[in-house]
Amino acid sequence: MPRTHSVSPDASKGVGFGLAAYLMWGCFPLFFALFEGIPAYEVLIHRVLWSCVFLMGLVTLMRRWSxxxxxxxxxxxxxxxxxxAILIGANWGLYIYAVETRQVLQASLGYFLTPLINVLLGMLVLRERMQPLQGVAVALAGVAIAIQLMMLGEVPWISLAxxxxxxxYGLLRKQVPLDGxxxxxxxxLLLMPLGLLALAWLSELGMSHFLADHRSTLLLIASGVITALPLLAFAGAARRLRLATLGFLMYLNPSIQFLIALLVFNEPLTPAQLSTFMLIWCGLALYSWTAWQNRPQES
Structure with missing residues (x-):
């Protein structure tokens, strides 16, 4: 009789968690666009503070303080x-700045680039061996950046940063023996003292939007919850799915951001930018093919 393959309930749950995480991350531009008139650095301060408060509550409920x-x-x-902490804080702040200045296409390109940057960092820092197709994928990314530099006369610094x-962050995070x-x-927690000092400084200067009106206050508090929720969903997916499956789901995030930039924020897509994205997509296709070919085989 032919063998039939059934998907385990655990794997189905994992896909559900993964889809939820990447859909939430992909829709982040819609949320952070609501902070019009509030500087990116102030949103970042509250994102750190309220994330910390929300996570402390979760860790207490889950009894995972050990x-x-x-x-x-x-x-x-x-x-x-x-x-x-410094890297993720910088990443959060830059992302908020990209949304506020309507450069979501640049942010999308940055997250499309991330897997290829991971391959490059693995080779340069960890001395990992780069497979031939991975090398081609990274080279395509380099050509894409060069095209933007030559045709637009500027480096896509938001994407690269x-x-x-x-x-x-991912490279260092792997060396830290802590769950997500x-x-x-x-x-x-490490960033919280700096965040509290910055908040006190803004309040002293009369530049703080916190408690200025109900809408701004609720949005700033919600930024912490919105930050933590997809991370919790991602943790649920990571426990149930193989890395190769997570890797494919990961492209949902920048793809949704790409569509939001074009359809919601009406950002212009120049021919140079389109050629950049096409080269990056080709590089990701090669990267994904390599990851699929080298996936652990199930008996």
Whole structure:
């Protein structure tokens, strides 16, 4: 009789969690576009503070303070966690700036670039061996950036900064023995004193939008919850799915952002930008093919 393959309920749940996470991330431009008139740096301050508060509540409800306390008991080992915190904070702030200045296409390109940056960083930092098709994929990304530089006369710095900050964050995060929820809480805890000082400084200067009106206050508080929810869904997906499956789902995020930039924010797509995206998409196709060919075989 022919063999039939059924999808396990756990895997189906994992796909559901993964879709939820990447759909939420993909729709982030719609949320952060609501902060019109509030500077990106102030949104970032509250994103850090309220993420920390929300995560502390979650960790308390889930009774998962043990790894957090264990990490905080050894401050000398927190160097990599602090570096992760700075990188993710910079990534968040830059992303908010990209949305506020209606450069969502650049942000989308940055997240399309991230897997290829991961391959490059793995080769340069971890001395990982780059497979031939991966090398071609990274080269296509380099050609795409060169085209933007020559045809537009500018480096897509937002895209590159987002890709390198998130790629380097992922590189360092792998070396930190903390799960996603505990790790993010420790990262935001390390940033919290700086966030509180910045909030006090803004309040002293009369530049704070917090408590200025109900809408701004609720949006700033919600930024923390909105930050944490997709991370929780992603953690649920990561526990149930193979990395190759997660990798394919990952392209939903920048694809949705790309469509939002064109259809909602009406950002112009020049021929040079379109050629850049096409080269990146070709590179991602090669990268995905390589990942699929090297996936663990099931018996």
């Amino acid at each position: 790894p957090v306390r264990a990490a905080l008991r050894h401050p000398r080992r927190l160097g990599r966690v602090l570096a992760c 987002l890709a390198f900050s998130f790629g380097t 929820l505990s790790g993010l809480l420790v990262e935001t």
